[in-house]
Amino acid sequence: MNAAHSKSAFVYGQVRRALQSGRYVPGQRIDPAKLADEFKTSPTPVRFALYRLVGEGLVADHARNGLHVPLLTEVALRDLYGWMEGLLLWACDLASAQPSSPHAAWPFAAGDNDLVNLTWELFDAIASDADHWSLHHAVKRANDQLTPVRRANLGLIPHAKEELCELVRLWQSRDIPALRVALSNYHARRKQVVPRIVAMLGERSEHLH
Incomplete structure (x- = not known):
């Protein structure tokens, strides 16, 4: 890997983590010149990194x-929730066809109380259980696209923890039928408040301009 590609990969990783952590919020503009300044590099590796993120929908x-963090419309956000729900239910179907073996332990980072990170990790683990590369890849991408939305609307969904x-609990005990119902209910609750989520994100975006 040459120096330009190495720098581009570094910037990509840093910006991706910033998007996941909430440093950038939906609707916010990302300035390549400021990033080049921040990472002490030329604009070219920054643009390579950002267009890689464009390709991933982030x-x-x-x-x-x-370039902006995507600000989803109501239709787009409902579609994204529905897509994630469908992928996870498919993962459950595939997992249920495999030999049953309860998950012994919480597989996530010890001491991590961040609901957004934990949600990402759980959905990724459910997809991983299906042992289907394309499905797992699709869940990772949808997970990444939903993360800024989840972080921006923390507190909007009651009893989320x-x-x-x-x-x-249902995933660890491999109670797949109950997990399917719970996953559908999880996404139904969020679809119900899509107008509030989009309106709130729109207001936050306006304050950035």
């Missing part, structure tokens, strides 16, 4: 208006 290219704990 950054949107608005042409003359520049208890809900996640129940999903983990």
